[in-house]
Amino acid sequence: MTLVSGFIGFGKSANRYHLPYVNLRENIKVKTIFDLKINEELAIPYREKGVNFTTDINDLLFDDEIELVTICTPAHTHYELAKQAILAGKSVIVEKPFCDTVAHAKELFALGREKGVLVMPYQNRRFDGDYLAVKQVIAQGFLGNINEVETHIDYYRPNSFTESGVKENGSFYGLGIHTMDRMIALFGRPDTVAYDIRNNEVAGAVDNYFDVDLHYGNTLKVKVKTNHVVASDYPRFIVHGSNGSFIKYGEDQQENDLKAGVMPDAAGFGEDSVMYYGIAKYRNSNGDWIEKQIKTPLGDYGRYYDSVYETIKNGAEKLVSDEEALTNIQILEAGFNAPSPSVYKVEEL
Numbered sequence: 001m002t003l004v005s006g007f008i009g010f011g012k013s014a015n016r017y018h019l020p021y022v023n024l025r026e027n028i029k030v031k032t033i034f035d036l037k038i039n040e041e042l043a044i045p046y047r048e049k050g051v052n053f054t055t056d057i058n059d060l061l062f063d064d065e066i067e068l069v070t071i072c073t074p075a076h077t078h079y080e081l082a083k084q085a086i087l088a089g090k091s092v093i094v095e096k097p098f099c100d101t102v103a104h105a106k107e108l109f110a111l112g113r114e115k116g117v118l119v120m121p122y123q124n125r126r127f128d129g130d131y132l133a134v135k136q137v138i139a140q141g142f143l144g145n146i147n148e149v150e151t152h153i154d155y156y157r158p159n160s161f162t163e164s165g166v167k168e169n170g171s172f173y174g175l176g177i178h179t180m181d182r183m184i185a186l187f188g189r190p191d192t193v194a195y196d197i198r199n200n201e202v203a204g205a206v207d208n209y210f211d212v213d214l215h216y217g218n219t220l221k222v223k224v225k226t227n228h229v230v231a232s233d234y235p236r237f238i239v240h241g242s243n244g245s246f247i248k249y250g251e252d253q254q255e256n257d258l259k260a261g262v263m264p265d266a267a268g269f270g271e272d273s274v275m276y277y278g279i280a281k282y283r284n285s286n287g288d289w290i291e292k293q294i295k296t297p298l299g300d301y302g303r304y305y306d307s308v309y310e311t312i313k314n315g316a317e318k319l320v321s322d323e324e325a326l327t328n329i330q331i332l333e334a335g336f337n338a339p340s341p342s343v344y345k346v347e348e349l
Helices: 012-022 040-048 075-087 102-115 129-140 171-187 254-259 302-314 322-336
Strands: 003-008 028-034 052-054 068-071 091-094 119-121 146-152 192-195 209-216 220-227 237-241 244-248 278-283 289-294 342-345
Touching: 003 012, 003 302, 012 028, 012 254, 012 302, 028 040, 040 052, 068 075, 075 091, 075 102, 091 102, 091 302, 102 119, 102 322, 119 322, 129 171, 129 237, 129 244, 129 278, 129 289, 146 171, 171 209, 171 220, 171 322, 192 322, 209 322, 322 342
Parallel strands: 003 028, 003 068, 028 052, 068 091, 091 119, 146 220
Antiparallel strands: 146 237, 192 209, 192 342, 209 220, 237 244, 244 278, 278 289
């Protein structure tokens, strides 16, 4: 069974993080792409495959053959466009951040249930190799009970956040949604969240820095952090448990390969360098300390679309549950509704 899809938006997001993976899947067909300004050079290979391009969104929304719509537009448009697509009877994938408020997110999920369609945010970084390595190590259990996790996405991009503006354009909404989602997928809803969100270069500008702690009772603290003025890399992940630790340097390589024009079907695409394999140090059953490299699993954002296919066509559970998506938005929203630094108690949804 083929899943027929359409795209709203044909910019960097669609061309880098979605279409290269969808194009490799024989069970998903892209029929129509809508954008107000079509980049004709980028459109050539898709037109050659029979993809229809349009500047009239109704060509997509009212095509009965299209079952799934992926929304790859600026964040402030997500809610309205997703609502239009759901009302037209389409399942929707919405780029991050999914919505601006919990109220809007709840409305979209309720509308999706009413219409019997899938509604889900695009949390593709659940399929980053560095995160998959952490997930694997925790699942194998040799670190014991996990008591602390620290995860970073840092850059050296001074003066890149100098303008005042809406929160959706800052680093917390843009990157925090990924780092938090992965931790919520592993550990569930935290009890409290401590925030430090700011611009460390220009007072009053949109945030280029966040240091956010998710607290799970007294037994686990998870730190998610981004700073856009970091010249020397931190580890991407630091994991401490009652029986050992795991440290992983180096980012997932999919994005770097895509930037270089290497596509997901190329040999070696997305493979991590051996020098960046994570190091686990733990005690074995004899009490001896073991230190070894853990090969980084191969990341693949296309697995997100595999899960979407299984949900729509075969009734599988959603990869990102409604509760996980709402928890992400709840934590993001609360971070901008209170002074920073501050502590927020995560209430029931």
